Amino acid sequence: MALYIASLNSGSNGNCYYVGNGREAVLVDAGISCREIERRMARLGLSMNIVKAVFVSHEHTDHISGLAVLCRKYKLPVYVTPGTMLNGKLTPECFYHIADHQRVTVGGLTITSFSKLHDAAEPHSFIISGEGITVGVFTDLGSACKNLIKYFKQCHAAFLEANYDEQMLNNGRYPYFLKRRISGGRGHLSNTQALQLFLEHKPSFMSHLLLAHLSKDNNCPDLVQRLFSGHADTTRVIVASRYQETEVFTVTNKPEGVTAAANLQFSLF
Template identity: 40%
Template sequence: MKICSLSSGSSGNCIFAGSEHVSLLFDAGISGKKTEEGLNAIGYTGSDLDGIFVTHEHLDHIKGLGVLARRHGIPIYATKGTLEYIESHKSCGKIPEGLYHEIKADCPVTIGDMTIEPFRISHDAAEPVGYHLSSEGRTAAIATDMGTYTDYTIRHLQNLDVLLLEANHDVNMLEAGSYPYYLKLRILSDKGHLSNEASGKLLSQVLHDNMRHIILGHLSDENNYPHLAYQTVCTEVTEGDNPYHANDFPIHVARRDTVGELLEI
């Protein structure tokens, strides 16, 4: 299995994941041009893609979706609520008939040698999901845009080789920052985003001896810094109620303007 963040942050999210025979995108929240450039940087093109799985309908997750789907005839997979919102608001322009495919939380989808299982997340969107991926005995998950997490979330993040996990904001920066009050409340709510501290606490509950990589993603441009997200999550892991220290695992921070390393598991 391979995974790479082409872009991750409040301004746009796009994650590549694949196997020897399958190439997928999870969200397309940057322009079609930037997505193509990101794919080229890791040795792929848009025409290599077998599908785009959408977590939810917010613009930072679907900005380039319509362009890519039309240009390359790429199937789009999303929940009923997400598809209905995209279609009713014409968020992606006209999509050719037959490209939309409805999926349901906890109902796995198999494409070639990859199995993709959506799971429910808590966010202020129509019907948002995260994704658990498996192929040839390897597993990964993409878990961002979560205001909170539950035992259900934790179950879907157990025994992974790779986890891309949201570390959206520093609470103090957000509270003291320039965002309007209603937006601060939204981000801090149970349907908002995970703080650095909450991300570290969640990570502490799903670590295990064989985890290969952790990627911190969806960082806020105004209310976080990469080094702050990294240090806060590391502190939570090292000081948390678990047998590990943060330096026991490779922890990467995904950037909004830089293609990450193509991790091969």
């Protein structure tokens, strides 16, 4: 009994996250091209044939740029909140509207949406549950709100934003208004904020934490890895790349089940 997870890309240049149970899978966001999604999944031994839906967190380009082509080609339903502005990128028959704390069943997976703080029209995050396991996809977060804390506590694995280092942002080249947007409560989660959430609310059964949506200019993968690894205990910490896919990770509901899926690809089809 397991869920299989991977980041196909993570950063301001595009976000796309895979969660599946071996029979069906969903993508959260499609911020890289359809062709690149196909290539990266193929390299991982993952099949597009079992992807059954795309859940969109919000309308920013780095989360939807590949959505229209992907969904036309594979005739995938797109789950979005009514306020999410997709600017005519998809025909209405592709849309399925979701509400705060609504549950959607996709085969053996249950996807629950919840509102978050971000400077978009009606942004939501998601947890995906199945096989007795829960995986969270938590990026583009202005702060660790009550909703985020509630659902983070349920996760056996999570993609969690660690967007910026405060000192790098403050001393960096960004104009003042952009620094304020990033750190102002409806922008992004800093390394310190993400670590605080992890330390205070990580469940004992969390086996994987994939740190996501790192800023190219205001963060450093090695810095983040060191910061979290010192507090990880039994949780495996991975920094998701803005340039390539991660490996596929197998998440079980057993403490000893912390295993990379590289040798289990036969079970993903």
